[in-house]
Amino acid sequence: MTRRLLSMAGIVIAGSVLLTGCGALGGGQSAVDPGAPVTDGSAPDWAEQPDVAPQPGSDSGGDEGASGGGQPEEAPDEDRAVIISGTMSMRVGDPITMADAVADAAEARGGSIDRRAEGASTDFQPAWAMLTVRVPATQVEDLLTALRGLGEVTSVDLGEQVVTDQVRDLEVRVEASRASVDRLTDLLATAADTETLLEVEAQLTQRTSELEQLLSEQRALEDQVAMSTIEVRISSTTVEGPTGTPSFWDGLVAGWSAFLAWGATALYALGQSIPALVALAILALVAWLVIRRLLRRLPAPAAAPASAVANPATPASRVE
Structure with missing residues (x-):
């Protein structure tokens, strides 16, 4: 009887030990998930772990994403x-x-x-x-x-x-051009030979001209912005002139003035045409004299014989 109780107690103890070992193994497997990504000690990706609250100070990234995805901000009113x-x-x-x-x-x-x-x-x-x-x-x-x-x-x-964009672009271009002129001025002071000196002078002259043009455009744009x-x-509110509504006499005077203007125009045209008319008349007179002289030199037509006129031809029936 005692041996049977000891055997049963041993079986119970052995089963408890086995169950405890299996539980420990199962807990270890759940702690390390073979399908989980390996981070290698790097910072956690908050986008792939939505259940984990972000650390303090990470709100700046969320604010940048909510502000429009990197779009340019509008300039303030001033x-x-x-x-x-x-x-x-x-x-x-x-x-x-x-x-x-x-x-x-x-x-x-x-x-x-x-x-x-x-x-x-x-x-x-x-x-x-x-x-x-x-x-x-x-x-x-x-x-x-x-x-x-x-x-x-x-x-x-x-x-x-x-x-606004044009103003900012001109400001940037002016600053860049001014910096280039300053650098070339420094190089001009430290030029070692004549060839380098001439080359730097040529570039400095060109950059200075470009800077003056940009400054002129900037001043003109600033003036247009400042002064509307x-x-x-x-x-x-009325169409009446100082003399009131035109009358019949006004129309008559205007008509007479128009007639005088037309007469003056006609006389002007006649004066312009007189030299041409005189030249044409001279040419016509010369042509008439030449044709008349040629007609006088032509021989007169021959007269018919008197016998032929007095005795006309006899009829053909009398000819033997």
Whole structure:
């Protein structure tokens, strides 16, 4: 009996040992997954491990991906370069006086008048004026408001042209060209022989010319950005001229003037044609004299015999 109990206890202990060993082996296999990728001690790939929270400081990469995938950022408003230009039409009673008021309003806001043209009223055309106004870009809206208060504004057409890229490109090119000129200037001071000196001088002259051209383009572009251009067209509200509506007498005078103008034109044409007519008359007279002399030299036609005239030919029936 005792031996049977000891045998059963030994079997139970041996089975427990075997189960414990199998569990340990199974845990080791689950800890090392043969299908898992080997990292070799490198940093973990957060894209392939979504369940693992990213470390602090890794938000910058996520923000860059969410910002648009590396697309260029837009320039802030204060860095944008814009050229403003347009036209404005007005209708007033006295365009000439209004042109003076527009010029004064532009000059009061730091602007100037690049071009001015005007025409007085006639019997068939009203008075008019046209001005090309240059005004600082920041004063455009203020100027338009002031002009609306001076007279009737019939139309306004303003446009913007963004030239931020052109401005930045010119800045980069100017800096690069200036650096090249500085390097060539240093090389010119340390030239060892005449041949090197002449070559460096030629290149320096070319680069200096290119730099001056770039600076000129940069100044012109900056001026267009800083000063906006507005063309103001001013017309009259009436078509009556200073003498009123044309009358019958005005038409008669205009007709007589037209007749005199036609007569003067006809006399002018006649005066132009007289030399040619005289030359043709002389040629015709010479031709007539030559033909007349030739006709006189021709022999006169022979006269018929008197007997043939007195005794006409006898009939054929009497001839034997």
